[in-house]
Amino acid sequence: MTATIEKKRAPFPIAFYRSAVGKKWVMALTGIGLILFVVAHMVGNWKIFFPDVDGIPEIDLYAEALRSLLFPLVPEHIVLWILRTGLIAIFLLHIHAAYSLTLMNRRARTERYEGPRTYVAANYASRTMRWSGTIFGFFVLFHLADLTWGAQPAAPATWEHGEVYANFIATFSRAPVTLFYVISMGLLGIHLYHGAWSMFQSLGLNHPRFNAWRKGFAVSLAVFVFVGNAIMPLAVLFGFVA
Amino acid sequence: MKVNLQVWRQEGPEAAGAFKTYEVDKISEEMSFLEMLDILNEQLVNKGEEPIAFDHDCREGICGTCGVMINGQPHGPQLGTATCQLHMRKFDDGATLVVEPWRATGFPLVRDLIVDRSAFDRIIEGGGYISVDTGSAPDANLTPIPKMVADTAFDAAACIGCGACVAACPNGAANLFTAAKISHLNLLPQGQAERWSRTENMVEIMEEYFGSCTNHGECEKACPKSISIDFIAMMNSDYVKAKFKNRRLVAQS
Ligand code: FES
Secondary structure, eight states: OOOOOOOOOOOHHHHHHHSHHHHHHHHHHHHHHHHHHHHHHHHHHGGGGSOOBTTBOHHHHHHHHHHTTTTTTSOTTHHHHHHHHHHHHHHHHHHHHHHHHHHHHHHHTSSOOSSOOOOSSOOHHHHTHHHHHHHHHHHHHHHIIIIIIOOTTTSOTTOOTTOHHHHHHHHHTSHHHHHHHHHHHHHHHHHHHHHHHHHHHHTTOOOTTTHHHHHHHHHHHHHHHHHHHHHHHHHHHTTSOO | OOEEEEEEEOSSSSSOOEEEEEEEOSOOTTSBHHHHHHHHHHHHHHTTOOOOOOOOSSSSSSSOOOOOEETTEETOSSTTOOGGGOBGGGSOTTOEEEEEOOOBTTBOEEETTEEOOHHHHHHHHTTOOOOOOOSSOOOTTOSOOOHHHHHHHHHHHTOOOOOHHHHHOTTOBOHHHHHHHHHHHHTSGGGSTTHHHHHHHHHHHHHHHSBOOOOOOHHHHHOTTOOOTHHHHHHHHHHHHHHHOOGGGGGGO
């Protein structure tokens, strides 16, 4: 006799996603996707530190190149939109998995401890993932309104489509906006510190040979993303880039 | 020595509970935490009050029956120690100790400090066993198992099923318990036949009762047997494999 319980089975990916272990797997994979995007986005934007090419800021050329990726092989903007759709899907999956796991965890302890709890291993980052994630989600909306859509009042009054460099300078010359960006990057760093370690566990990537490196990787990634992103608005605010 | 206790008293599952304060005097440092509760209970009985209900059995840290929250930590502040093996010398004279039952939806409260942990039995029923032929006993050491594998399986098998991992987990997850129970069989040759059905069933039954793991690592620190969360990673990887395996070809991998 084997212990196979015959249940009515949903199609494989749905059945897998229904389990919490499956959802954590999805969280980890989408997390990797989002990390790759964040790093690529950051490195690409470092072009603001580069000199102009024929009087045009290099980042403007870079933005145009992104918009017309693989053009004229494929219609303009197509590749960009495929990438964007993928990114949005990944983002939504990450949020949905987090949301339903949070509900599950709330149900798992409806009566909370009455006395004070003493935590030994859980840290600030691991215990605030939902908050750092949610607040960061709002930051993303602001960021899109500010620099992608040019929607007032998030965007500076002088915002103009395609003038990436000018918009960049205009937005970060406003001290509160710069402060908000830097704080949000701090939150992202905290989120990544736990997330980048946690994903190894969720994916079952556990090996005596690299276990010791997992925390180190998470710290380095968090610091790299925080510093790499925060220097850009700060450079504008303090006049190193103008 | 003397301690001030704040103990959770609750007459039954539906009754309202509250902390009640007790002072226990003239206890020896050599006493275990449970012996200190025995003394208190004796005093309560002498006064005609209801004694505090708490679970215990072996009192030598091997059965997993005992377990309460002491000052917000399952089994108290000493790492790798069950409540019955925790000694009063770990506390300062005159200390205030808050004593509370495990709290998790999967562990409904029975009375005072006792919770019903039968959800763990449901998980075990899902696959915490191996199938063997009865008959004459096989020769010893018939199945070669590398030392390292045997040791790891034994580390997992050290789980006494007390539920401290669930109690410690901010999400009320039972992943450490389930992972330990799955791993100690999945690691050994004898456990291979049911490996994939075991992993799938036990994980899915676990999720009916408990929360999900967010890798805080609290459970590992609360575990009286210091079972590593590495086993949770093993379980996650086996669960995904179980879902992807073509079971007809399973013997070939
Ligand atoms: S009473 Fe058996 S482990 Fe504590």
